[in-house]
Amino acid sequence: MNRPQMRTVQKSPAAEVAEAMASAPEDVQDETRYRFFLEPGQTELTVRNIAERLQAAGILADDPRAKDVFARLSAAGGARATLSIDEFRMLFAINPSLFRRVVEDSLAIPDWNLFCRSIGDIFHEAGRATGGKVAAYIPELARVPADKFGLSICSVDGQRAHYGDAEDPFSIQSISKTVSYCLACEEVGAHALHQRIGREPSGHSFNAITLDAQRRPHNPMINAGAIASCSLIKSDQSASTRFAHVFDVWKQLTADRHVSFNNTVFLSERDSADRNFALAYFLRENAALPAGTSITATLDFYFQCCSVELTCDSMAVAAATLANGGVNPLTGERVFSTDTVKNCLSLMHSCGMYDFSGEFAFLIGVPAKSGVGGGIMVVIPKVLGLCVWSPPLDEHGNSVRGIEFCTLLTSKFSFHNFDIVSGASGEKIDPTRRKAATANARIVDLCWAAAKGDTKEIQRLVASGIDINGADYDGRTALHIAASEGQAVAVQYILQNGGNRDAKDRWGNTPLKDARRSGNAGIAELFND
Structure with missing residues (x-):
């Protein structure tokens, strides 16, 4: 009828x-x-x-x-x-x-059940992706089973769903760079921070020994930039106080869900850190670190930040906090200012996926940050945050199944930043539409x-x-x-x-x-x- x-x-x-x-x-x-x-x-x-x-x-x-x-x-x-x-x-x-x-x-996504069924289908399809290798240059990461695959989603209204190995802790590695940047930005201000760290994609690998034309790390989402960010966080405090500060902020971001520290990963990373030591000395040689910065203390702090462990569940809540402008959707607590979050998401969009960042921004079109532990944190502003985790990595250092999931996600739902230009003629679904x-x-x-x-x-x-x-x-x-x-x-x-x-x-x-x-x-x- x-x-x-x-x-x-x-x-x-x-x-x-x-x-x-x-x-x-x-x-x-x-x-x-x-x-x-x-x-x-x-x-x-x-x-x-x-x-x-x-x-x-x-x-x-x-x-x-x-x-x-x-x-x-x-x-x-x-x-x-x-x-x-x-x-x-x-x-x-x-x-x-x-x-x-x-x-x-x-609520942010009205038909949550229907949305979750679609996400489950995408998760299952992405799980068929093959290829990639578990990160081996940090020995402890090489021991993680390659068949692990988890996903969690959290909307800006705190609607949550989990799939697969979503409760397994994993090493966040470079995803930590997002929080390190936000903390440094809140402490010294965006203007002062970006006098020391650039905002451009580097065009090189994440651990390349290179600086921009102003002798700064290209951006905070690569190793050199993250080391510089860490040098600015509570630099006058003890090592234990500095790390406790970072750990507490992760707890706030996740609504006190699972956050832990893996000392074995920390020691493994520190024992295989020649490249990062070379980067740190290169930064100091070019006056890219504050005067008097201890290379050893700064790198230990950086390795500690990378050795934090979260689950997909807890990381999704952190991502939703960023999607919600810095306010945790489960607690209502403001963790970061809106300006800090805006800056962080801009950098995640342009620089968050290593030297695949441009392709990711073009094809998938959402802010994201990956880590060699196999995790990808994805932020869809004003809608949701998610975390997908699968250890096998592609040639860029990104999770193979994670990239496949993100590709399928934005091919079905209108989450790409520029899907708005396709208007009603587009075939994608807007799950926020009532x-x-x-x-x-x-x-x-x-x-x-x-x-x-x-x-x-x-x-x-x-x-x-x-x-x-x-x-x-x-x-x-x-x-x-x-x-x-x-x-x-x-x-x-x-x-x-x-x-x-x-x-x-x-x-x-x-x-x-x-x-x-x-x-x-x-x-x-x-x-x-």
Whole structure:
């Protein structure tokens, strides 16, 4: 059937849904939200209903914002334990902002389940990529199994998902350069920092012994630039204080998720550091380090930063913090200023993928930073952060499966920085797009869901504040359309939730009359119950 047409009415745009909920009495809002979590045919809310709906929206049980909610659900007496509306109100009051955004469908990625299924398909396909070798120039890294493959995603609203070996710690290596740059930038200021470190891609390998025309490291995302960044971080403090500072910032970035230090990797890296020592002495010879800088202390600090371990899960939260302008989406804590994050993302976009950076920016088009441990941190500003990890590396030092995943990701979703120019003609999916921006358009969605018998979608739209008796251009309500199409479950749900059985369309027909005219005798009987 054709999608129902809209009657034009005079209403304000996108804020209508929120205004509709806000104008309703509090007890009506609570009842509407209560019904949102019910399955079709249910009259009592269970613990399972709430837990599954939150998780379907991407809010996991270990989310610090929802920790108390899940704890109370766990204490309620099992998945089938029921909750009264008063108990639901108490639960809602723990974090009303989070609950409200779940109910009103206003999180960063509205259809999280659908998005995650697509990501799972991409992850599986990327896992077929072969080739590459595990980094061998740092002996300890060579021992990591080549078949490891993990992925985590975190939206700027804290929606999270994990795939594969996402909980395995890995050595972040050059991904540490992002945080070292941000810390140095916050400490001495961007202007002072870039008098010592450039902002241009070098055109050489990440550990090349070369400087720009002003005798500076080309950028902070290569070894020379990262060593220079480290020389500026708390340079007057002890070695333990400096590293504790970096470690604490990683903890803030990850919402206190897994962050550890691998001393074996540190010792292995230090024992095979001839190239980095050559770089450091070259920097000092060219006055690219502050006067009085200790080469040994600075390199030890640099190696410590590279020997930090995270999981894909914790790194994705850190990436989402950058995507969110420096504010951690799980804690609400500001870690870096917006200017620092802007500068960091600009450098990640142009210089973050070694001497594959230009190709990555052209083909994939998002800020990213890789490390020879096999990790890639990807930031999609104002949308999400992700981390993909697989140890085998290509000739540029980037994860083979990681590059394949990123390529497939931006071929399906409109995440490339310049996908905007393709407009509506593009075939890519925008996962941040809501099904409708206005209440009027959502009434069309309500009617369409009724035609298809999609009771869950009807339930979601009503919970977000849409009038269940809203009408299309011809004055037909969702009840008219469900009755005409023979959608018994949808008719029953609408009738149970305030559907007006006496509503008349422009021809004077009621839903019951439509059911009879369409030959749906079973539907007509529902109106007599």
